[in-house]
Amino acid sequence: MLNDNGNIGFEVLFNHATLGILVTDPEGRIVLANPFLLKQFGYAHSELLGEKVEKLIPRRFAERHVQHRHNFSRHPHSRPMGIGFDLYAMRKDGTEFPVEISLGTNETKDGQYVVAFVSDISLRKESENALKELNAALEQKVAERTESLSEMVARLNAQMKEIEIKDKELRNALQKEKELNELKSRFVSMASHEFRTPLSTVLSSIFLISKYESTDEQPKREKHIQRIVSSVNMLTDILNDFLSVGKIEEGKIQVRLSEFNVENHVSAIVHEITELRKKKQDFDYQHTGDPMLYLDPGLLKHIILNLLSNAIKFSPEYAIIKIWTENRPGRFMIGVRDTGIGISKEDQQHLFERFFRGANVSEIQGTGLGLHIVSKYAELMNGEVTCESEENKGTTFIVSFKTEQPI
Missing domain, CATH: 3.30.450.20 (PAS domain)
Incomplete structure (x- = not known):
């Protein structure tokens, strides 16, 4: 109470x-x-x-x-x-x-x-609601600003990517220019060396031919004429190598696929290069599988000519050079084996680099570009080159391609 x-x-x-x-x-x-x-x-x-x-x-x-x-x-x-x-x-x-x-x-x-x-608590609720509205307005403002900043960042990123792309393109162009200048310099240096011997041979042979005037001296004239032809072919090969590398570097090589009889094609190439063989050298060509192939016959010819030319140069007289082709669904292979001087394990690591020549070939003329060209042509046709070699026991090159059916 x-x-x-x-x-x-x-x-x-x-x-x-x-x-x-x-x-x-x-x-x-x-x-x-x-x-x-x-x-x-x-x-x-x-x-x-x-x-x-x-x-x-x-x-x-x-x-x-x-x-x-x-x-x-x-x-x-x-x-x-x-x-x-x-x-x-x-x-x-x-x-x-x-x-x-x-x-x-x-x-x-x-x-x-x-x-x-x-x-x-009406006043408090009004204040709370006003605060919520203010927060919502601020969040909306922040969202708008964030979106605006995101768009600005996206534009800046896009501009940066464009700059990076242009910078990369510029760097690539400068690198290409540098490589082309290097190629030109190497060409001048090598040409002055490699051209000297065949040009001297041509000049001396022409001079000697002019001295052989009687009919019974015809065999001597033919001998020197053959030396001139061989020297001119050598000069042509050197120029072709440099032209091919220049086109590769500039991206001007185009692959033109077509269907053709690969057995007939390779046989014709082998026959064409027969005149470059050394004394009593011979070719042994075998084909297995479908004779019809869908590839670029022109680039394939360059590859085969380079490989056969090397086999001739680095093999002794009386040597047998083996060539084989195999055409299976989805895969085509070509192999060239010689019994020449071979390639050391150390040199095999640099075999497809431009201007590279093995330590044991200094006395044999060449540009060091042939295998580089072979590898690049193979890449253009979805192929690859492998090499198996042992010094003084010969070399085997195998070029394999992933092939498609003609459309």
Whole structure:
């Protein structure tokens, strides 16, 4: 029981509190409402007295609230109401407003009474909503700025890629120019060396031919004429090698595929190069598989001529040079084997480099470009070159191609 001073203190607190205070009986009927709450909801005290507390709750929540109220009555304890949820109250005119409610209980001889403290949090919600809108606006602004920056970065990346591509193209062009200049320099250096011997041979042979005037000296004249022909062919081979490398470096070699009889084609090439053989050298050519091949006959001819020319140069007199071709579905192979001076393991690592010549061929004329050209022509036709060799026991070159059927 409160004393007189206590009753006076409660009355002052109840009547002058700046938040709504509501007291309900065990049945949920309103028994007390302070002036602040009445003003909050727009009711007179007589309009609420005896009414169920659900009168102050929006209709869509009222039925559910009855169950919550019964649950609270079974397990009463002081606590905030609706933790984690947005709570709303309803004024007399039907308008709703957000609230916070704290619950307490008071046990009397008439039963358990519930005390509810009701705070109108409309201003706070407005501030929160304004803050959310501000955050949303800021996020939108950030998103727009981010998108704008992303577009700018994308444009910069695209420009950087263009610059990189142009820089790469420029570097490649400069490298090509450097390689071509190197090629020209090597050509001048090599030409001055390689051309000297055949030109001297031509000049000396012409001079000697002019001295042979009688008919019985015809064999001598023919001998020197053959030397001139051989020297001119040598000069032609050197020039052809340099022209081929120049076209390869400039990307001007075009592959022209066609279907042809590879057995007849290779036989004709072998016959064409017969005149370059050394004394008593001979060719042994064999073909297996389909005689019809779909490849570039012109580039294939260059490859075979280079390989046969090397076999002739590096093989001794009386040697047999073996050539074989094999044409199977999806694969064509050509092999050339000689019994010449061979190639060391160390030199085999550099065999297809431009201008490379083995340590054991210094006395034999050549440009060091033939095998480089062979490998490049093979690559253009989806092929590769392999070499098996042993010094003084001969060399075998095999060129294999992945082939297609003609369209």
